[in-house]
Amino acid sequence: MSLNSFGRLFRFTTWGESHGPALGAVVDGCPPGLPLSESDIQPWLDKRRPGTSRFTTQRQEPDTVRILSGVFGGRTTGTPISLMIENVDQRSKDYSEVALAYRPGHADYAYDAKYGFRDYRGGGRSSARETAARVAAGAVARAVIPEVSIRAYLVELGGNPIDPAAFDDGEIDRNPFFCPDAAAAARWEVIVDNARKAGSSVGAVVECVATGVPAGWGAPLYAKLDSELASALMSINAVKGIEIGDGFAAARLTGESNADPMRPGANGKPEFLANHAGGIAGGIATGQPVVVRVALKPTSSILTPVETIGRDGQAADIRTKGRHDPCVGIRAAPVVEAMVALVLADQKLLHRGQVGGA
């Protein structure tokens, strides 16, 4: 029940501050015998790395992961897997102004209200750096669910959507935006460049599809697959909205339009003629692709002065001078994939635990 842990059987706990010496994750409950090494994890971190393009924050972190326990002879032992990533590039001086005043939209004021003080350096624990630990843990989760493929991509940036008809899966890894629509990617380049130069920021919408999820995963009611996904995704910094399948659009359909008719398919499994449900019904996977969508608000560290108050309660202006991210949504795609993997790995073990089978 740890407050910084997630999952029930396949459980991970993250630790580490943005400007501390390191950050990491302990992954517990991983089945034994799965092949695992640093080379299975590092590529996912590299996808996520800050400083890989001019469109993301300018901090240079190699994000090299080490496995400190839980693996022997190249395979998981079933005991806790400790992952560690050392922080290299920490510029505390960029954040000197924020020690004394609260950045609106950040958790500064809320943290102080809760704890009485905070580690103001670089966002402390609420910083997006913590997501590196999640991505590492997510790589371990993937080893548990080889039957599932998970793919996340941006469908909208700065209010500018892709053209679904132009969707090209291969395009996702060819541009810095995880965008499946080349034309949209070109438009977004302009949007983000302008935001960065203006010291402003924009939001984004990320969609993630998991295929190969067997019907049956997910427990009804409170460990519902959609509930767990919602919780996991909402915990990503800057997320303000979650949708499963049609999401808010479903609220505007009639029952007939929203139904996913079935007909007999291959191997005794049904073939679904639509997927408004997003692959989940009553909290349990149906075998359809699981489709989720998250809305990310624009970064709050902006260069325009914003009215705020200081720790002394007096009025103040605040302006972040240091490095900032003009669109956190860009690097959220690998994090969304990681969280989906973590939830699905946990659900697989829960299903197996209660019902049995492989």
Next chain:
Amino acid sequence: MSLNSFGRLFRFTTWGESHGPALGAVVDGCPPGLPLSESDIQPWLDKRRPGTSRFTTQRQEPDTVRILSGVFGGRTTGTPISLMIENVDQRSKDYSEVALAYRPGHADYAYDAKYGFRDYRGGGRSSARETAARVAAGAVARAVIPEVSIRAYLVELGGNPIDPAAFDDGEIDRNPFFCPDAAAAARWEVIVDNARKAGSSVGAVVECVATGVPAGWGAPLYAKLDSELASALMSINAVKGIEIGDGFAAARLTGESNADPMRPGANGKPEFLANHAGGIAGGIATGQPVVVRVALKPTSSILTPVETIGRDGQAADIRTKGRHDPCVGIRAAPVVEAMVALVLADQKLLHRGQVGGA
């Protein structure tokens, strides 16, 4: 960690099937000494009751709650509080057709895939009847958080939105739709009547505001207040989307537009000049009103035949003849309030546990 429980310190477990003899909840971790009796719970159930207007399902349930434990001398003892509601009006014969075929959009197929069989009567445990137990538990939660006011209402039905300028809080309880806009309520009456007669169904969007939440509640990262709300709300039957504050609209704003500037307020607390955040930053309450929104899909029990498959894997048509709900969103408002109350009660105790204080 029970799969049918929710909450960490203030925890409730629900039980009961739609067509079983009863349903109920066990609420654990309630602080001792709080005044509590059936009369504190019953009104909330009455708000929720089916059969109270022609716009909701025609099943007649008195939903009378009994407190079987955890209260002595009119006050909570700190021990588990067992609540029970007996089912009275169960018409199993209305559901005879569904034993043999899967209703698209329902959890029928998914349940079978998971368990190998299911209690087909009336939706078994995925039925909205289970929400009666949640509403009862929510009433207990309110006793824990007297400093908070929670209010839910529909802002959209069948794709038809309210006019925010016409918002009248008093109107919410004067129409069958929990609608704060009298003109919209009149339009919705037509929409739902038409849907019911056509044997169709429509969706809705419910908004809920909690005022008086002290800054500081909520734990960063995985027990984030917004994560817990997302999980709790997504677990409500038919919910397909969740928003906090501006939600998906935030993804279309710039950083400057999305910021919530602060200025010094009364009693050393800040006064916020906007509330795009919806009262939560970094997973912790800021003291602003907490604003959430949920999207409910249209009911899947419709009278139009829908293509599906039977348990034998063969093609079939299905058409629910019995009672059905033309808009589950209508009765979701009290349930949304209950879930928000349950999460806030738990967060209050968690905060008090880790940090101390009243």
Next chain:
Amino acid sequence: MSLNSFGRLFRFTTWGESHGPALGAVVDGCPPGLPLSESDIQPWLDKRRPGTSRFTTQRQEPDTVRILSGVFGGRTTGTPISLMIENVDQRSKDYSEVALAYRPGHADYAYDAKYGFRDYRGGGRSSARETAARVAAGAVARAVIPEVSIRAYLVELGGNPIDPAAFDDGEIDRNPFFCPDAAAAARWEVIVDNARKAGSSVGAVVECVATGVPAGWGAPLYAKLDSELASALMSINAVKGIEIGDGFAAARLTGESNADPMRPGANGKPEFLANHAGGIAGGIATGQPVVVRVALKPTSSILTPVETIGRDGQAADIRTKGRHDPCVGIRAAPVVEAMVALVLADQKLLHRGQVGGA
């Protein structure tokens, strides 16, 4: 993480006070498809019932259990199973004296210190009546682990031990003491009769053996099988000591004497030449019989006045006039079996969840 719940995957929550209208348990996580009806549970409650002999408390409770959810067509559905037992014979007037003074050895003072007040009637929630709910839940657990046989019996009462050489399994159910040694049972009859007439009480030691536990159940470190058993058994009212295998006697052996040598056995499994370990090594079952032992202190409700203080802080004497139990250890045997069953059922699902297989 509920404070009145136990178990991780196979989890139960109990509720109910000694003098409330009912008590019960919600069992969650039970695999679906297992045959279950009241007739599978009632016999275990009958074994435990107070008033079945003059050696136990004189309260007359039929302890009739009802299954309110989680079963359909005679089989578990995989959803929460709600069990309820109504209290019939409640004599509140017997406890009038205890409202004003604390009974030494009872939780009276501790409860007041924690909560500020308590339900003084009959021990409230700390009463042994709560164990009826546990025994009912334990019966459900047995359905999950048909491969395991569990047997508990007294090995000592009032300081008087059985003769291990005279151990006769059939004798256990032939006397009121669950005693496997007929001669000892006769001696105990005298001891308990004397205690009851004198208004005194005596303690006991209960041993429980579970055979058929497959090697591999149990998770190393904190969900260790012996840790979970210790926790479950210590939660039984009046338990003050726990042993696994040789227990405290192991502390007096040398390494060579305490070893359990192995030789090749049938079916590729080892044959153990001793069982000092009690069937558990490193927190994991070895396939040997699991042997545990618990020490129960004498009942604290005695008829001899004992020096105490009242709620007003002043000195007082207290003497319980009502019904009391001269040896709670007698009825603890079925409760010990139930707790062992509950732990093993949970461990089976946990093992299956992490490692897979049936």
Next chain:
Amino acid sequence: MSLNSFGRLFRFTTWGESHGPALGAVVDGCPPGLPLSESDIQPWLDKRRPGTSRFTTQRQEPDTVRILSGVFGGRTTGTPISLMIENVDQRSKDYSEVALAYRPGHADYAYDAKYGFRDYRGGGRSSARETAARVAAGAVARAVIPEVSIRAYLVELGGNPIDPAAFDDGEIDRNPFFCPDAAAAARWEVIVDNARKAGSSVGAVVECVATGVPAGWGAPLYAKLDSELASALMSINAVKGIEIGDGFAAARLTGESNADPMRPGANGKPEFLANHAGGIAGGIATGQPVVVRVALKPTSSILTPVETIGRDGQAADIRTKGRHDPCVGIRAAPVVEAMVALVLADQKLLHRGQVGGA
């Protein structure tokens, strides 16, 4: 609910193998603002260190701890505290024989039965090295409960008990056995020397007293203070028995002899005239000293050949040549203190969470 985590609000997760690069703990839920640095933790590790006398295992480990997160400006931030201890002295070659055969009394066979293989080096995760991580976590726990003093010492070794009348608290830290009786310490020196030379091993009994525990800590039923202590202590390697207060001796007393009479004391609190209960009644602390006792079996790595089977199922002899511990009980005292501290810290926060107050 992680299987390698303990605690509910104040929760720690340990990781690391005996022969891996490092081991550590993540402590979550620590209240913010508590002073903490490596110098608060290192002394407790030094007490526990192997190689500090000829009576313990000959492995040389500096056990230097690093705090990697959760502390800022010398105070806890309320976020997870990651502690790491690097392994220095690992001699894998000493364990070559055990890769092919199972050491009786160790978890070797059980691990294989569960996982299909194991990290055989030095006991893998079941090794006593893991207790270093616990001791480090225990030091953090002490910061949460400054009002409590915790003291553990051996009361018996190799079947040879101390003389309670000769109890001298100052003696505990003056001999290598944490023994409060100088004469007994001299006798034990001979016993352990003989065992070590003979390649044999002996067991021990450790008692631990916690004073200053406020009445009220502990939750009735399943999070009972004695249940949690039992679970925590049984999870220590080699523990086979647990007692609270009089333990098994209570089973031999009458109700009158076992009662702890009360009379009015200072500050409105009762003065107890005895402490058979060991400070806990009904699962809640009474304010009396909390007294627990654990029995540790003799080490199983012995130099006398013991009959066993190999991984191939064939008969084999096994004899551990490397370093071994003639009495693990000696170094268990600091570990027992650490576990008691961890449980009490968690209970303090739980009590505060449910009931409020400082």
